Amino acid sequence: MNAVAASLAPEAPRTAVVLLGTGVVGRALLTLLGTPAAGSLRLVGAANSRRQHVFADGLRPADVPDALAKARDGRDNAPLLAALDATGAGRKVVIDATACTKEATRHAEWLERGYHVVTANKALAGGHLQGWRALQAASAGGAVYGDAATVGAGLPVLSTLRRLRRCGDSLLTLEGVFSGSLSWLFNQYDGSRPFSALLGDARRLGFTEPDPRSDLSGEDVARKLLIIARHAGFALGSDEVEVESLVPEPLRDLDTKAFLERLGELDEPLARRHAEAKAKGKVLRYLARLNQRGRARVGLVEVGPDHPASRLSGTDNQFALTTTRYHSTPLVIQGPGAGPEITAQALLGDVLAL
Numbered sequence: 001m002n003a004v005a006a007s008l009a010p011e012a013p014r015t016a017v018v019l020l021g022t023g024v025v026g027r028a029l030l031t032l033l034g035t036p037a038a039g040s041l042r043l044v045g046a047a048n049s050r051r052q053h054v055f056a057d058g059l060r061p062a063d064v065p066d067a068l069a070k071a072r073d074g075r076d077n078a079p080l081l082a083a084l085d086a087t088g089a090g091r092k093v094v095i096d097a098t099a100c101t102k103e104a105t106r107h108a109e110w111l112e113r114g115y116h117v118v119t120a121n122k123a124l125a126g127g128h129l130q131g132w133r134a135l136q137a138a139s140a141g142g143a144v145y146g147d148a149a150t151v152g153a154g155l156p157v158l159s160t161l162r163r164l165r166r167c168g169d170s171l172l173t174l175e176g177v178f179s180g181s182l183s184w185l186f187n188q189y190d191g192s193r194p195f196s197a198l199l200g201d202a203r204r205l206g207f208t209e210p211d212p213r214s215d216l217s218g219e220d221v222a223r224k225l226l227i228i229a230r231h232a233g234f235a236l237g238s239d240e241v242e243v244e245s246l247v248p249e250p251l252r253d254l255d256t257k258a259f260l261e262r263l264g265e266l267d268e269p270l271a272r273r274h275a276e277a278k279a280k281g282k283v284l285r286y287l288a289r290l291n292q293r294g295r296a297r298v299g300l301v302e303v304g305p306d307h308p309a310s311r312l313s314g315t316d317n318q319f320a321l322t323t324t325r326y327h328s329t330p331l332v333i334q335g336p337g338a339g340p341e342i343t344a345q346a347l348l349g350d351v352l353a354l
C-alpha cells in the first residue's frame with residue numbers, strides 16, 4: 001500500500017491537495033505522492049483539461065489516470081475546491097501542473113479564498129504586470145504561493161533572492177541561461193553539423209517541446225526573466241522584455257508539420273552568427289539579461305572563454321546574480337533546469353514547506 005493510501009483516515013488530514021494537470025510533470029508528481037515523503041498529504045482530486053475526479057476521503061495517486069479516463073463530468077474547478085473543503089484540513093492546496101493561462105488567472109482568487117497555490121505554471125507570475133500585482137495583493141492575506149517550479153525547475157533561485165532581500169540585499173544585475181533546451185543546443189553547436197540536425201536530436205531526446213518554436217521563440221525564457229526581475233523589485237511589464245526569437249519571420253505562423261519540414265531555414269543565419277563569434281574566439285549562448293536600470297533582454301550573445309556561460313554543459317541552467325553584497329563576483333546558481341522529476345520534486349517541496 002502506498003504512502004498516501006496508508007494515510008487515508010477518517011480524521012481531518014493536516015494537508016489536503018488537488019492536482020491540476022496530469023501531463024509529464026503531473027504524472028511525475030503522482031509518482032512522488034505515492035512515496036513515504038508525501039505520507040502527510042491527502043490527495044482528494046485531480047484534473048486534466050477535459051475532466052476531473054474527486055474523492056474527499058483520499059485517492060491513490062496510481063489510480064488517478066484510470067479514474068480520469070472513466071470520469072464523466074465536464075471540466076469544473078468547483079468539485080475540486082469542495083473536496084478540499086470537505087476534508088476539514090488545516091492546509092488546503094491547489095497544485096497547478098498545467099501551462100493553462102485560464103487556470104493561472106485564478107491563482108489570485110484561490111489565494112484570497114485561503115487555498116495555498118503551488119505552481120509550475122508561469123502564466124500569471126510571468127504574464128501581465130497586473131496579474132503579478134494581483135498575486136502580491138492576494139499573497140498578503142496569509143495563503144502561500146509556492147513558485148519554486150516556475151524558474152530553473154526548482155533550482156534555489158527565487159528562494160535565494162527572497163532570502164537576500166530579507167537581509168536588505170538587492171539585485172543589481174542578473175544574467176544567465178534559463179532554458180534547458182537552448183542551453184543544450186548552444187552547448188553542442190560548433191558549426192560541424194547544421195543547427196537543424198541538432199534540433200532534431202534535441203526533439204528526439206525530449207529536450208524541446210513537440211513544437212520547438214515554443215523554445216526557440218524565447219518567450220518562455222522571457223517569462224522566467226520577468227518572474228525573477230519582479231521578485232527583485234523591478235516592476236516590469238510583459239512588453240518591457242526585448243526578445244530575440246530564433247524563428248525566422250516566415251516560419252512563425254506555420255502549423256507544426258509545415259514548420260518541421262522547413263527546419264533547414266534556421267541553418268544559414270545561425271551558421272553565420274557562429275562563424276562571426278568563432279572568428280573572435282567566442283561562442284554563442286542564448287542569454288537572459290537584466291541590467292541595473294531594469295533593462296531586460298533575452299537573445300543570442302557572443303561570449304568569451306572567461307564567461308561562466310561558455311563552460312555550461314548538457315541542459316544546465318545558470319543564474320548569475322550580482323547584488324549589493326555579492327558585488328565583485330556574482331552569486332552563481334547552476335544545475336539541471338528542466339525535467340519532470342525535479343520539477344515535480346520542486347512542487348512537492350513547496351507543499352511540504354507550507
Ligand SMILES: NC(=O)c1ccc[n+]([C@@H]2O[C@H](COP(=O)([O-])OP(=O)(O)OC[C@H]3O[C@@H](n4cnc5c(N)ncnc54)[C@H](OP(=O)(O)O)[C@@H]3O)[C@@H](O)[C@H]2O)c1
Nearest residue numbers: 021022023024025048049097098099100120121338339340
Ligand atoms: N516538463 C518540464 O520539464 C517542466 C519544467 C519546469 C516547468 N514546467 C512547467 O510545468 C507545466 C506542465 O508541463 P508539462 O511538461 O507537464 O506539460 P504537459 O505534458 O503538456 O501537461 C499539461 C497538462 O495540463 C493539463 N491541462 C491543460 N489545461 C488544463 C486545465 N484547464 N485544467 C486541468 N488540466 C489542464 C493537460 O491536460 P490533457 O492531458 O487533457 O491535455 C495536461 O495533462 C507547464 O507550465 C511547464 O511550463 C515543465
